[in-house]
Amino acid sequence: MNIQARIIPTLLIKNRLAYVSRNFVNCEYVGDPINIINILSAHCADEVLIVDKSASVNGCIDKYYLGLLRSVADFPLSYAGGVRTNQHVDEVFTAGFDKLVLSACNHSLIKLAEFASNKYGAQAVALSIDYARNEELFTLYDPYQRMITSINLLDLLSVLPLDIISDIILTNVISTGQYTGINTDVLFHIDSLGIKNPILLSGGLRSLDISLFHSIIETFETFSGVCSSTGIFLQSNRFGSALVSLNRFKG
Amino acid sequence: MGTYYQRCKTCVMDTTDPQIKFYDDGTCSHCKHALKYASHNTQRHSLSDILSFFNHKRIESYANSEYDVLIGLSGGIDSSWLLHLLSKSNLRLYVHHVDTGWNSPEAVTNIYGICDKLKLNLASHVVNWNTMRRLQQAFFYSGVINQDIPQDIAIFTSQVQACLKNSIRFIASGANNTTESILPSSWGHHWHDQANLYAIHKWLWNSSPLQFPYCRFSDIVNYRLNTHKDFSTVNILDLIPYDKKKAVDLLVKEYGYKCYPHKHGESLWTLYYQSVYLPSVFGIDKRKAHLSNLVINQDMSRDEALRKLREPVLDTEQLIELCNLVAIKLSIPLEHALSPGEYVIRVEHDKYCRSKSMIDKFTYEYYSSKPEVRGELATEFIKSYESLVMSMVVGFVESSKVSVDYGG
Secondary structure, three states, X not given: OOOOOEEEEEEEEEOOEEEEEEOOOEEEEXXXXXXXXXXXXXXXXXXXXXXXXXXXXXXXXXXXXXHHHHHHOOOOEEEEOOOOOHHHHHHHHHOOOOEEEEEOOOOXXXXXXXXXXXXXXXXXXXXEEEEEEEOOEEEEEEOOOOEEEEEEHHHHXXXXXXXXXXXXXXXXXXOOOOOOOOOOHHHHHHHHHOOOOOEEEEOOOOOOOHHHHHHHHHHOOOEEXXXXXXXXXXXXXHHOOOOOOOOOOOO | OOXXXXXXXXXXXXXXXXXXXXXXXXXXXXXXXXXXXXXXXXXXXXXXXXXXXXXXXXXXXXXXOOOOEEEEOXXXXXXXXXXXXXXXXXXXXXXXXXXXXXXXXXXXXXXXXXXXXXXXXXXXXXXXXXXXXXXXXXXXXXXXXXXXXXXXHHHHHHHHHHHHHHOOOEEEEOOOHHHHOOOOHHHOOOOOOHHHHHHHHHHHHOOOOOOOOOOOXXXXXXXXXXXXXXXXXXXXXXXXXXOHHHHHHHHHHHHOOOOOOXXXXXXXXXXXXXXXXXXXXXXXXXXXXXXXHHHHXXXXXXXXXXXHHHOOOOOHHHHHHHHHHHHHHHOOOHHHHHOHHHOOOOXXXXXXXXXXXXXXXXXXXXXXXXXXXXXXXXXXHHHHHHHHHHXXXXXXXXXXXXXXXXXX
């Protein structure tokens, strides 16, 4: 089977500025999102995920700014952040975005997923699950409460209506921004559930080792690629350069 | 009344520079000045001489310093070539890049391509984009000639901060007379005019820029005059033979260097400013100065330079793409970005505060006075200029003082 792993750089935006987060807490400022998107466009990125942190705080979608980002990008764009109502869903797609990423902790998840899926197609909806690993248990992390819950990841997956969504993004919150390498253990457990949705792993990405991704694909059919803010910098192996300024300076 | 027009017979400079002087043989004052610095006319040292100078000075480096030389890397040919040359030595390099939000894709490829290949760490200072945007919006509509002041002050201030913070003795600069000796003063303004920056920001926003790289003006002046007690600047490319064509060939071969289709293509803002803003608002084509340098250095024939001048700077598609990006980034209407001349009234820098005439007067007096009284002149100037800066500041400036935040 010859399937290319997708590498989806994630751009974390707060007040229209781009950041990279470490463990979901410490944010490092990395520059102007428009310029980063422009650079990614020139380097032919496959797909980019925009996560707008301010949208959840402000309770509204910055649709004007999303439109600006769209006008600079010439690749598919996914969006996550602050989607609470059907109107928000429409605003994201009207701005020209191709995919909506909904958090598993979103209280209206099922309602919104159904609405978006019926209107824009299941391929346009993705599910994002943040988890923490506690020995053999994978438990859900609630980004709104900023705490690790006692909900078992596998239990959650078995009750969610996965037929109305496409990708599932699994983020290991412990290793986010730590360059410790992506954790594939969770795939063993997902495999046992018989889930067919494409799985994107996130958190801890250290290098864009394409051969590693291929070996994962060979073992786990559902593995589809990685989704990472570090991915912006690690494009180096693919394009001969990192894409935006990154503090690689010791200390 | 018809306008008098004349073009130099040696280079391609013309009367669009109102201060140009022509001689009886049809050559101009710029040629005369530039010929003094042309690579084939100046005594150059070998690179090993320069490196041994640094190595000799190394023992004088600060005891607690981890680095010998700071090198500013913009991704342009000059700074990339300089880094290549210095990387061959055993000097401890501090490679410093300032991201003002306008890095072109090629610049990013080049910066990381070279640093990765040479296995050098890169200290990257990302300027707060919201501050930069507000400053550049103010400059855009102010109608002053030097639109690059926000970028330049950010870059050089950040360099000064990095030098002071890391106790670095030398700044190796890629600035050189070989490719940049012709630049009419009437086409620009001192990059270090901090008071003007504050004044223009105040004019539009009635506030001072926050989280903008800040250092004392005395540091900037001493950096500019190369009289700083803590560090000094060495324009290495002026001291050694520098063949730009060979440099580019080697950079492409060794580092996969991506050439820029235009001069200053590493910064999209500078590209926009020189190819759209200046021609539209001031009727100035800066290519005349760049091409004249090439002609004087015998890198290009005058006919070829004239032919290039007849071509548009950017083709229509590139122009619209660039203007669109500028409009989006600065949050201004596209038509303003496309033809700023129709929406912006050109004015002198002194309209916002009289810092330009102050700096001009000081520069003239400084260079025409005896070396022994220069220090006193500079101290006096810095004192009066700093009080001018403070009068332009709204609120509490020290709160905007940021340490170099290597935000990555």
